[in-house]
Amino acid sequence: MSSSFDRFQKRRLISSYFSVVLSVFLVLFLLGILGLFIINSKKLADDFKEKIAMTVFFKNEANDSILKAFSKELKVAPYAKSTVYVTKEQAAKQHTDIIGEDFMTFLGENPLQNSFDIHLKADYVEKDSIAKVEKKLRLNPMISDIVYDKQLVNLVNDNIKKVSMWILIISGFLTFIAVLLINSSLRLSIHSNRFIIKTMQMVGATKSFIRKPFVIRSIKLGMLGATLAIIALIGVLIYVETSFPDLGILDNKVLIAGVLLSVLGIGVLITWLSTHFATQKFLNLRTDDLY
Structure with missing residues (x-):
């Protein structure tokens, strides 16, 4: 019976880790695609302008x-x-x-x-x-x-301004959704360990000592999800460059590297902050509230 329960708990733990990694991967991949689009949108707009x-x-x-x-x-x-x-x-x-x-x-x-x-x-x-x-x-x-073509010049510039505004709005919206999704996944993961957290606290462990392993684990999961997102983004870049070489999407390697590093940084930052506040919530709960 005990070994069966242990296997069940292990499966739940693996499933929880997988959901966190998957959430981080999907969200950061979408943000990375948006970031790559933003840094290339000016180049695409400039190329179109220079054809007039x-x-x-x-x-x-x-x-x-x-x-x-x-x-x-x-x-x-x-x-x-x-x-x-x-x-x-x-x-x-x-x-x-x-x-x-x-x-x-x-x-x-x-x-x-x-x-x-x-x-x-x-x-x-x-x-x-x-x-x-x-x-x-x-x-x-x-x-x-x-x-x-004066009308075309005015039309191009007006549309570029509108597209740029919508890109900023969508970027802000996706970033907000990213934080909510990753935070939700991590909170669910920590929720399953709330009794362990409270038990450690009752035997005298400090808050920072209790929080540390959860934060380290979440950062590792965030880095794993971010690494998978970076690999997927590199694959997309190679595909686009191979299929549409005229776009020159790999020309600005410095900005591309900046976007990929930002994806890694955002993955670590969001998982760290989310875990910190989630563990803090359960540390501040009374024992009766855990149920």
Whole structure:
């Protein structure tokens, strides 16, 4: 009978440990995914912004020396990430390929102009900044027109601000849920040992002495859950990098390492605090209240 009861208690203990590790793993994995998304969201937003092109058209009077001088100016310009020079002949060919008909056969001449497609750096793809760049470029008397999608620029920036706000809200909500879930699992684990805690207290053991083994055990379980979460996050990073190499998700290794270390730190911190307060509660209870 005694050995059967011991086996039952052992199974309960293992089940309790497993639930704690599983809770820590799932919560920290979700927080880690969110953290990785946050550090890469700016990069993804910047990449999208830098795909928006500003096209600068030159008058037909602009000769090769003027165009070359402008090209050199763009290479050192702080706002230009990349530029592509498109001759009017290349533009005509592109139009022909798109519409499937050579429009110059009935026009008799090429009405298009030489142009530069300028991809601005992400910091300059803002309503005010891009307007300043446009104003500066228009000072060149050889430039006939500057075209870019103003509505798209405003839409992108507005949506990025909205997404960033929701990310912060979701981050706060998930962190709160994480603390509740892990705290709940640890409280249930310690609740099953409440009689042992009270017995040790009755024979004269100090609160810190009673609390110490429970805290150490919980920290170990937290570290185990956090380690499993880190392994899973590394697996996700490798999968995304292999499947979508253009995203360059592993480029910022310092921030990624920071997120993984934060996952480990949060796992240890939450389990330590939760265990400390849970044991304190049972230490302060009267013996009659244990039932």
